[in-house]
Amino acid sequence: xxxxxxxxxxxxxxxxxxxxxxxxxxxxxxxxxxxxxxxxxxxxxxxxxxxxxxxxxxxxxxxxxxxxxxxxxxxxxxxxxxxxxxxxxxxxxxxxxxxxxxxxxxxxxxxxxxxxxxxxxxxxxxxxxxxxxxxxxxxxxxxxxxxxxxxxxxxxxxxxxxxxxxxxxxxxxxxxxxxxxxxxxxxxxxxxxxxxxxxxxxxxxxxxxxxxxxxxxxxxxxxxxxxxxxxxxxxxxxxxxxxxxxxxxxxxxxxxxxxxxxxxxxxxxxxxxxxxxxxxxxxxxxxxxxxxxxxxxxxxxxxxxxxxxxxxxxxxxxxxxxxxxxxxxxxxxxxxxxxxxxxxxxxxxxxxxxxxxxxxxxxxxxxxxxxxxxxxxxxxxxxxxxxxxxxxxxxxxxxxxxxxxxxxxxxxxxxxxxxxxxxxxxxxxxxxxxxxxxxxxxxxxxxxxxxxxx
Numbered sequence: 001x002x003x004x005x006x007x008x009x010x011x012x013x014x015x016x017x018x019x020x021x022x023x024x025x026x027x028x029x030x031x032x033x034x035x036x037x038x039x040x041x042x043x044x045x046x047x048x049x050x051x052x053x054x055x056x057x058x059x060x061x062x063x064x065x066x067x068x069x070x071x072x073x074x075x076x077x078x079x080x081x082x083x084x085x086x087x088x089x090x091x092x093x094x095x096x097x098x099x100x101x102x103x104x105x106x107x108x109x110x111x112x113x114x115x116x117x118x119x120x121x122x123x124x125x126x127x128x129x130x131x132x133x134x135x136x137x138x139x140x141x142x143x144x145x146x147x148x149x150x151x152x153x154x155x156x157x158x159x160x161x162x163x164x165x166x167x168x169x170x171x172x173x174x175x176x177x178x179x180x181x182x183x184x185x186x187x188x189x190x191x192x193x194x195x196x197x198x199x200x201x202x203x204x205x206x207x208x209x210x211x212x213x214x215x216x217x218x219x220x221x222x223x224x225x226x227x228x229x230x231x232x233x234x235x236x237x238x239x240x241x242x243x244x245x246x247x248x249x250x251x252x253x254x255x256x257x258x259x260x261x262x263x264x265x266x267x268x269x270x271x272x273x274x275x276x277x278x279x280x281x282x283x284x285x286x287x288x289x290x291x292x293x294x295x296x297x298x299x300x301x302x303x304x305x306x307x308x309x310x311x312x313x314x315x316x317x318x319x320x321x322x323x324x325x326x327x328x329x330x331x332x333x334x335x336x337x338x339x340x341x342x343x344x345x346x347x348x349x350x351x352x353x354x355x356x357x358x359x360x361x362x363x364x365x366x367x368x369x370x371x372x373x374x375x376x377x378x379x380x381x382x383x384x385x386x387x388x389x390x391x392x393x394x395x396x397x398x399x400x401x402x403x404x405x406x407x408x409x410x411x412x413x414x415x416x417x418x419x420x421x422x423x424x425x426x427x428x429x430x431x432x433x434x435x436x437x438x439x440x441x442x443x444x445x446x447x448x449x450x451x452x453x454x
Contacts, residue, residue: 002099002151006064007035009039010080012095013088014065019078022063027092027148029141031057039080041066041089050085066092084370093144094175098148099171102131104157104176105292108169109184109220110200111338112285113138115277115316116184117160119289121312126293126302138162143172156296163203166192173210180216180295181207182288186225187337188365188372208233218291220284221246228328240291241284242438248291250283258350261304264290264300273304277316279327280348281341314447317345322451324430325353330437331444334362336372339437340379346435347383352390353431354386358420360438361394362416370397377401385409389424391438417443421450 001025010017025037031053031335034040040057042050042065052063064078065071066085073079082088105124108118111170114136121132131154132398137146138160150157159176163169175182186201194200205224208215219226219237228235240248256274262283264271274374275282286307293303312318314403339359346355357380365372377398380388387410390399399411414420424434424447434451438444 003037004096006039006080007080007261009064009092009095009276010353012170012291013080013082013092015066015080015082015088017078017080019064019073020076022078027089027145027195029145031060031062034060034062036061036063038062039064039066039140041085041144042068043085043089045058046158059185061086089144090171090175093147093172096144096147096150097177100152100157102150102152102154102157102226103179103296104159104202104210105296106159106161106173106176106178106203106207108163110179110187110204111158111335111341112281114182115282115312116182116285116288117158118284118309118313118451119285119307120182120292120304121158123289123293123303124156124158124296124298128296130154130340131157133158133160136160139164140168140172143175147175148451150308161364166203167206169203170209175375176210177212178207178210178215180218180292181210182218182292183207183223183226184285184288187335189391191366193366197225197452200345201229202232204325205229205233208235210420211235216295218295220288222284222418238291238295240287242287248294250287250288251310253283262286263422266291266294266300269294271304274308276308277310277312278319278349279341279345280343283398298449316374317342320448321352322404325427325432325434326434327352327366327427327448327451328433329441329448331448333440336362336365336376342435342437343383343385346433347385349433351431351433353429353433356387356389356424356428356434357383357385357430358389358391358400358408358424358436358444359395360391360417360442360444361397363439363441369394373397374401374404377407378405379404380408383404387412387444389414389420389443391415392442393422395438417447418450421447425451425454 007021024039040062068085085169121130124130215235217237222241237249249265253262261274318329320327374397377400379403389412
């Protein structure tokens with residue numbers, strides 16, 4: 001991170017400084033996560049208004065507060081007053097970015113952004129010092145936090161860029177100033193804001209606004225929409241995937257001792273790859289990572305070895321041993337594509353007991369939300385699982401879809417997640433495997449916590 005004078009931060013944010021000048025070294029939007037070198041940005045969200053926590057931020061040690069309200073500043077503290085804290089935060093992020101002269105590889109997509117980002121970082125780290133997006137700071141609010149923690153000590157940065165509303169991705173991409181961008185897929189996440197998958201696809205391609213005169217797109221050639229509009233930006237691109245026309249391909253996909261393995265192919269290059277993470281969908285993510293490594297001059301054989309050390313992270317296909325059964329916690333978030341992929345992982349999991357899928361609501365799917373839930377049920381109807389548990393009225397559409405396709409497994413419907421948790425606690429047996437999936441807001445991870453406490 002780079003130290004910045006508060007007066008300079010005020011200039012970048014086009015605001016007015018009140019109080020003493022000093023130094024800030026990072027940005028936070030959480031009043032609990034501040035210290036003496038931190039700028040607390042008061043952001044108004046759907047549930048909370050950061051302006052209500054300004055006093056708490058100062059109490060917790062924040063050096064300065066970014067506010068759109070006129071406020072009384074305690075002695076020894078500072079404030080920057082602006083018209084719009086969200087815009088000011090982006091202006092500040094742009095100022096930070098101009099202090100770094102390192103190439104940036106960005107990742108966007110409807111599903112798997114974080115995992116792909118992590119895999120790219122692991123692959124590049126075989127020969128480079130890599131900076132990556134912190135936590136899930138991938139939005140117009142999160143990117144400034146990520147930027148404030150960057151430094152010139154790195155060879156390359158891997159940034160995850162998300163989009164919640166139209167225009168957001170293009171805006172933060174311009175601030176990030178990209179060298180290349182990976183597009184993983186087009187799903188229906190946030191479709192209520194865009195209207196159609198084609199509209200989402202076009203929005204994904206606005207990531208190219210982050211390029212200057214030069215830039216390179218690394219596009220999933222297996223995704224029909226991304227492939228269809230691959231030339232829409234005018235920037236050069238390469239394709240990765242499993243299709244014959246892809247520049248970087250995964251061939252001979254198979255299992256080795258419970259791990260997915262494949263051959264990474266580019267022109268005459270053929271590199272064997274073994275993954276530690278679950279799920280066949282991660283073969284595509286790994287292919288993207290190795291393509292990015294090769295395009296940045298990293299030895300692919302070394303990159304593949306580094307990639308093997310990636311084992312995933314919390315609440316994303318995380319396997320836990322509970323008593324004499326296993327829980328696969330995949331509760332971080334959910335979309336139709338990721339839910340189907342997750343149940344596919346469960347169906348292929350080697351176990352002596354039963355395979356039980358516990359699914360609940362997927363959010364932000366718009367007016368066709370029941371249709372998307374029903375389609376998930378239809379697509380998982382043939383999976384070799386033993387029981388399906390659905391929680392909540394919306395998720396019951398998943399059960400309806402599975403029944404419509406004449407699934408062979410038992411289905412249980414619960415109104416409340418704790419009812420499901422109690423059922424599991426009373427009925428799970430040795431060797432069973434439980435898979436949990438829903439949007440993060442549903443809080444399905446509480447079932448994992450409950451089972452572990454028991």
